[in-house]
Amino acid sequence: MQAKKGDRLHVHGNTVGEPDHSGEIIEVRGAGGGPPYVVRFDDGHTGLVFPGPDAVVETRRARQPHPQRG
Template identity: 45%
Template sequence: MKAAVGDHLILLGPDDHTPDRAGEIVEIPDPLGAPPYYVRWEDTGRRTLIYPGPDARLAHHV
């Protein structure tokens, strides 16, 4: 996975009863865009460091 600041990270819910979670990537320590990423979550506004797993999708900022 390779991201840029401004891209959105979407974590898919584990089942139909758990909503997906989305946030904007606000900082990437790796200059080549590799994880981990600092994400500001839309549902809480909190900023966290995340290592995306197989349930993560990336929506590139256009």
């Protein structure tokens, strides 16, 4: 798993009824974009995260809207 500052981390709930958690990666502490990441979650808390197999990184480029053609 590799990420850059500004990417988003999505951690899927791994038990029934547990919600997913998402947040912005504000710091990458691993070599070459690897974990751990400092993440500011959407609920306001910030934490150091070592993502497991239930986590996905969404790159900033993937979230940018496509330019309008006119």
